[in-house]
Amino acid sequence: MSKTTTDPIADMLTRIRNAIAVRKSEVKLPHSKVKESVAKLLKDSGFVDSIAVTDLTVGKELTIKINADDTNARITEIVRLSKPGRRAYAGSDKIPTVKRGRGLVIVSTSKGIISGTQAKKLGVGGELICKVY
Secondary structure (H helix, E strand, O other): OOOOOOOHHHHHHHHHHHHHHOOOOEEEEEOOHHHHHHHHHHHHOOOOOEEEEEEOOOOEEEEEEOOOOOOOOOOOOEEEOOOOOOOOEEOOOOOOOOHHHOOEEEEEEOOEEEEHHHHHHHOOOEEEEEEEO
8 A cells, every 4th residue: 555645746756866865776656647747858858767657456657767777877956846835836938947958847837747948948837846957
């Protein structure tokens, strides 16, 4: 039986942070469409190696391969921006740039969950999910 958390995305980011801290190369967590799309963005931006969704007897499991066994993780910092108690929203002109463009801001918009640079190009704002560097 899994514990339900009030903020599943914060739980996902914490599991990734903890895995990096103890030099684990992959992390497994309960699946959701939001977590999968955040993980896909991390993969497309080159912060993680791969993601996989596994069907279990009940529900699905998301496996994130952070890095190859003999290499260092490419994530230095991963921080949740919008929290359940205090949501953070930004218009397309106010989306922050992380480390002069070397980092990534993940934004939940009406066009789906996309990176901050994509949101600026499309001219849409939304909820700031997290920043990764």
